[in-house]
Amino acid sequence: MAKNKIDFDVVRELVLVLSGVEESTIHGAPSWKVGGKLLACPAHHQSAEPNSLAVRIDADQRAELIAAEPSIYYVTDHYVKYPMVLVRLAAINRNALRDLLEKAWRFTNSKKKTSGR
Numbered sequence: 235m236a237k238n239k240i241d242f243d244v245v246r247e248l249v250l251v252l253s254g255v256e257e258s259t260i261h262g263a264p265s266w267k268v269g270g271k272l273l274a275c276p277a278h279h280q281s282a283e284p285n286s287l288a289v290r291i292d293a294d295q296r297a298e299l300i301a302a303e304p305s306i307y308y309v310t311d312h313y314v315k316y317p318m319v320l321v322r323l324a325a326i327n328r329n330a331l332r333d334l335l336e337k338a339w340r341f342t343n344s345k346k347k348t349s350g351r
Contacts, residue, residue, distance in 0.1 A: 240323045240331060242276060245287060249274060251327050252339045271342050274335065277320050281310035287321040288313065289338045295319075299334075307332070317341070 239268040242264065249255055249266045255273060259266045266348035277286040291299070299307040304324045313320060320336065 240326055240328060241285075242287075242323075243326065243329070245323070245335075248328070249335050252335065254343075255339070256293045268339060268342050273338055277313070279312045281309070282320055283308075283322060285323050287323055288318045289321055289334055290317055290342050291319045291338050292333070292341050293317055294340070295337060310334065314318050 239319075241316075246257070246264065246266075250257065254266070254268045255266050256268070258267050260272070260275050261278045263276045263278060268318065272290055274287055274289045276285075277288040281318045282288070296307070297318055300309065306322055308320050308322070308326070309318070310320065321331070321336075323331075
């Protein structure tokens with residue numbers, strides 16, 4: 235295995251093991267959905283840094299992630315109104331990404347927490 239580099243292939247590998255996740259596309263890029271709801275996709279808006287992943291997450295959890303690890307997690311004005319956190323793939327490790335995707339899966343499957351969209 236070449237280093238521990240996290241790229242969208244690693245994201246795909248980690249997210250597709252989660253129950254009910256399907257690969258789709260959004261704006262011509264791969265995306266992953268569960269129950270028809272967006273779970274994660276490349277952050278495609280021009281305000282996002284290159285090689286960033288947008289992950290659906292509760293606003294409170296987003297705030298905690300950004301406060302704890304601002305070098306990994308961030309949000310731009312475009313994404314602030316959505317239940318999303320942006321992730322710098324070059325800065326995150328595999329275990330942290332797996333944990334984040336599992337949190338996102340639980341949030342996306344939750345019937346009660348649908349803040350934003």
